[in-house]
Amino acid sequence: MSDAWIEISDENINVEEIMQKIRERTARHADVLPSDDLDKPQVVAEALWAEMIEEPIESSIFLKGIQIRQRDCDIVPRYYVIDWRIPILGPIHAIVRRFINAEIRRYMLPALKKQSSFNRKVRRALKELDRENARLHQEIEILQQSQDIGQF
Amino acid sequence: MQVHQFHPTVSFGDAISNQILSLQSLLRRMGYRSEIFCERLPTHFEGRARHMSQYASYSSSTNVLLSHFSLGYSPAVLDWLEKVPDRKVIVYHNITPHKYFAGINDVYLEAAQAGREQLNRLSRAMEAGWGDSTFNCQELAGHGWANPQVLPIVFDPKRYAVRPDRRVLKRWRDGLNVLFVGRVSPNKRFEDIILTFYYLKRFVQPDARLFLVGAAQGMETYLEFLQALVKRLDLPDVIFTGHVSKSQLMAYYRSANVYLSMSEHEGLGVPLLESMHFGVPIVAYGAAAVPETLSGSGILIKEKNYPAVAEMIGLLVEDEELRTRIVTQQRKRLEAFLPERVEACLREMLSDLSAYGTSV
Numbered sequence: 030m031s032d033a034w035i036e037i038s039d040e041n042i043n044v045e046e047i048m049q050k051i052r053e054r055t056a057r058h059a060d061v062l063p064s065d066d067l068d069k070p071q072v073v074a075e076a077l078w079a080e081m082i083e084e085p086i087e088s089s090i091f092l093k094g095i096q097i098r099q100r101d102c103d104i105v106p107r108y109y110v111i112d113w114r115i116p117i118l119g120p121i122h123a124i125v126r127r128f129i130n131a132e133i134r135r136y137m138l139p140a141l142k143k144q145s146s147f148n149r150k151v152r153r154a155l156k157e158l159d160r161e162n163a164r165l166h167q168e169i170e171i172l173q174q175s176q177d178i179g180q181f
Numbered sequence: 182m183q184v185h186q187f188h189p190t191v192s193f194g195d196a197i198s199n200q201i202l203s204l205q206s207l208l209r210r211m212g213y214r215s216e217i218f219c220e221r222l223p224t225h226f227e228g229r230a231r232h233m234s235q236y237a238s239y240s241s242s243t244n245v246l247l248s249h250f251s252l253g254y255s256p257a258v259l260d261w262l263e264k265v266p267d268r269k270v271i272v273y274h275n276i277t278p279h280k281y282f283a284g285i286n287d288v289y290l291e292a293a294q295a296g297r298e299q300l301n302r303l304s305r306a307m308e309a310g311w312g313d314s315t316f317n318c319q320e321l322a323g324h325g326w327a328n329p330q331v332l333p334i335v336f337d338p339k340r341y342a343v344r345p346d347r348r349v350l351k352r353w354r355d356g357l358n359v360l361f362v363g364r365v366s367p368n369k370r371f372e373d374i375i376l377t378f379y380y381l382k383r384f385v386q387p388d389a390r391l392f393l394v395g396a397a398q399g400m401e402t403y404l405e406f407l408q409a410l411v412k413r414l415d416l417p418d419v420i421f422t423g424h425v426s427k428s429q430l431m432a433y434y435r436s437a438n439v440y441l442s443m444s445e446h447e448g449l450g451v452p453l454l455e456s457m458h459f460g461v462p463i464v465a466y467g468a469a470a471v472p473e474t475l476s477g478s479g480i481l482i483k484e485k486n487y488p489a490v491a492e493m494i495g496l497l498v499e500d501e502e503l504r505t506r507i508v509t510q511q512r513k514r515l516e517a518f519l520p521e522r523v524e525a526c527l528r529e530m531l532s533d534l535s536a537y538g539t540s541v
Contacts, residue, residue, distance in 0.1 A: 034484040035493065036467065038477030039506055047503075051492045058384045058488065070379045070414050071487070074372050077413060081406045082284040103401060142401075149405065 081153070102148035105141045183214040184531065185239060185267075188249040189258060190221040191230050194427065196334070196451040197251055197274050200313075202229075203335035204247070207524045220258055233261060242266045245534065248307070252276060252289075253296025263306045268534065271303055272332065273312040273321050275448025275470075281368040285403045300324040309534060313449040316470035330530055336454045336518035341431065349432035356388040357381075357498055360437035360461065362430070362452035363444070365397035365421075371407050373443035373466070373485055379414050380491035386498070389418065394433050396424035434459035439494050442466060443485065450474045454518055457511040462497055462504050464490065478514040479507060 037044050186205065191198040201217055208215035216239065217230040246267040251274040254262070262269060279293035301324050304310070310326035312318040318329035359378060363369050371393060378391045397404040404421070411419045425433065440456040442465040453474050456463050463479030465471050472481055480497070482490055497504055516522065 034482065034486060034489065036472075036481040036483065037507070039510055042503065042506055047493075047496065050496060051489050054385075054492045054495075055488050061384065062488070070376050073413055074376060074410055077406060077410055078372070081409065082402060105401075145401065146405075149402070 080156070102152050103145045104148065105138065105145055183239065183241070183244045184208045184247065185214075185216050185218060185236070185244060186247045186249065186272075187218045187233065187236075187262075188251075189254065190219050190223060191217060191226055192223055193225070196449075197249055199340065199451075200272075200274075200334055201249060203337055203340075203520065203523075204527070206337075207335065207520060207527055211524065211528060220255065233258070236265070240265055240267055242268070244268065245270060245531065247272050247311075249274060250276075250296070250300075250303070253292050253299055259299065259302065262303070269307045270309045270311055270534065271307045271321075271326075273300075273310060273317045273329075273448075275313070275317045275320065275446075277366065277368045277446055281366070281446070285367055286399050289399060297324075300326075311530065314470040314473050316473055317448050330533075332526060332530060333518050333523050334449050334451060334454065335520050335523045336451075336458070336515060337520050338458060341455070341458060343427050343431050345432035345435050346426070346428040347432075349429050350435060353390065353392075353433075353436040356390055357386045357439075357494075358437045359389060359391045359439050359441050359494065360394065360433055360456075361392070361441055361443075362394045362433070362455065363442075364395045365393070365400045365404050365407070367400075367403050368446040369442075369444040370466075371403075371443075372410060373487070374441055375407065375410055375414070375416065375419060377441065377443065377487045377490045377494075378419060379416060380488045381494055382416060382418065384488070385491050385495035391416075391419045392422060392433055392437070393420065394422045394425055394430065397421075398424075431459075434461060437461045438498050439464060441490075441494065442471065444468065444471065447471055447474070453479070454515060457515040460508045460512070462507040463511060464494055464497065475511075476514055476517075478510040 033044075033048075035044065035048065037047070186201050188197060188201055191201060205215050205217060218233045218236050219226075219230050220233055222230060222232050244267040246265060246269045248262060248269055249272045253276070276293050276296045277289075279290045279297070282290035282293060300321070304321075304325045310318070310321040310329040311332040312321055312329055313332065313334050315331055318331055321329040359374075359381065361369075361371070361374050365371060374391065374393070378389065382389050393407075408421065422429070422433070434455060437456075437459075438461070440452070440461045440463045442450070442453065442463070444450070444466065445468045447469045449470050450465075453463060453465065453471070457478065463475065465475060465479055465481060466485060467481040467483055475481060480493065482493075497507070
C-alpha cells in the first residue's frame with residue numbers, strides 16, 4: 030500500500046491520521062486474513078472469471094472441432110421488437126404493437142432464458158469433462174510408458 | 182432560432198435521455214425552439230420525441246443540431262447526419278472501451294469498437310465537439326476534434342422530488358448499507374465492490390449489506406459470474422436489485438450509509454451526483470472522469486486495496502464529523518451541475534458557435 034492511496038481535499042481533515050488509523054486496523058486483522066493464497070477472495074474471483082468468462086472451450090480430442098464460447102450459449106433475442114410504421118390507424122397501431130411485443134416477451138422470454146442458463150451450465154460441465162478427459166489421457170500415456178519400460 | 186437534439190433512442194430514466202430532456206427544457210427557457218429526434222422511437226415516448234424522418238421540415242442551415250453520441254450510430258444515421266445542412270455539434274458521452282465486453286457481449290463489443298472508429302469520421306462532418314467532462318473532451322481531441330468544450334451534465338433536483346418507496350425504506354432501515362448504482366457492466370468492476378464488501382463484512386461490520394442497483398440486460402454472463410462469486414464467498418447480504426422504479430431508487434439512496442464505486446471507466450457518473458444530492462458520502466476509485474466529477478469532494482481511492490478500503494468505509498460510518506465534512510463538500514460540488522449553472526455555460530457555448538459562423 031503506497032503512502033497516499035486516498036485523497037481527501039479538505040484541509041480540515043487530517044488525511045495522514047486517517048491513513049494511520051487504517052494501517053493500525055488492517056494490521057490487527059492480519060492474523061485472521063486468509064493465509065493460503067488460494068483462499069484469498071481475489072484469487073477466488075480471478076479463478077471464477079477465468080472459468081466462466083475468459084477461457085473458450087478450445088477444440089480438443091474430446092470436443093473435435095467444436096469451439097463453444099460463453100456468448101454462444103445465450104439465445105435470447107434481446108433487441109428484437111415487432112415494429113411497423115404505417116400511420117393509418119394512429120395511436121391504435123401503437124397500442125396493438127405494444128401489446129404484441131409485451132405478449133411475445135411474456136410468453137417466449139422465460140423459456141429462452143431458461144434455455145440460455147441451461148446452455149451455460151452445459152458449457153461449464155463440458156469444460157470440466159474436457160479437463161478431466163485430458164488428465165486421464167495424460168495418465169494413460171504415463172502408464173503406457175511405464176509399462177513399455179517394464180517390458181524392456 | 183432553433184436548437185434541436187438527436188440521439189438514436191430515448192427512454193425514461195437513463196442518464197443520456199435525462200440529459201437530453203434537461204437540455205430541451207433549458208433551450209426552450211432560453212427562447213429556442215427545441216425538439217428531440219430519434220432513429221428508434223420508443224412507443225411510450227411518442228409525443229415527446231419525433232422520428233428522424235420528420236427532421237426535413239425543421240432542418241435549416243441556421244439551425245444547430247446537437248447530436249448525442251454514446252455507443253455508435255447506424256450507417257443510416259451517419260449518412261443522414263452528413264447530409265443534414267444544419268450546424269452540427271456532437272455531444273460526446275463516451276463509449277466504454279470494447280475490451281471490457283470480450284467474452285460477455287459481442288453485440289456491445291462490436292458496437293463500442295465501431296463507435297470509436299466513427300469518432301474520426303464524424304469529426305469531418307461536425308462543426309464542433311462537446312463532452313460531459315474534460316475526460317470526454319480529451320478523448321475527442323485524441324480523435325482529431327479541434328477545441329472540444331465541456332458542457333456539464335444537468336442535475337435537476339426537481340427530478341428527484343419523488344416519494345421514496347416505503348417498503349424498501351422499512352426493510353433496510355437498520356445496519357450498514359453500502360450502495361452502488363449503475364448498469365451491470367464489466368467496466369464498473371462490480372467484482373471489486375464485492376471483494377471490498379467481503380472484507381467489510383468479515384472484519385469491520387458484520388451487519389453490513391451491499392445493494393447493487395441496476396439493470397443487467399445484455400450482461401447476463403457477467404451477472405452470472407458475479408452471482409457465482411457472491412455464492413462462492415458466502416455473502417448472502419449482497420443484493421442485486423435489477424432495474425428499479427424511481428421511487429425505489431430514491432429509497433435505496435435514502436437507506437445508504439456509503440456509496441462505493443470501483444468503476445474503471447465512467448464518462449461522468451451521474452450516480453455520484455445523485456449521492457451528493459442525497460447526502461451519501463462517496464468512496465470512489467479514481468479512474469476516468471471520476472476524479473473530475475468529484476473534484477475534491479468525497480474520498481478518492483488511488484489503489485484497490487480491498488481490506489484498507491473496507492476499513493475506510495468503517496471509519497467513515499463511525500466518525501460523524503468526518504462524514505459531515507465529506508457530505509458538505511459533496512453538496513458544494515453538486516452546485517456546478519445545477520440547471521442555472523449549466524444554462525450559463527450552454528448560452529456561452531452557443532454564442533461561441535455563432536461567433537464562428539452565421540448567427541444562431
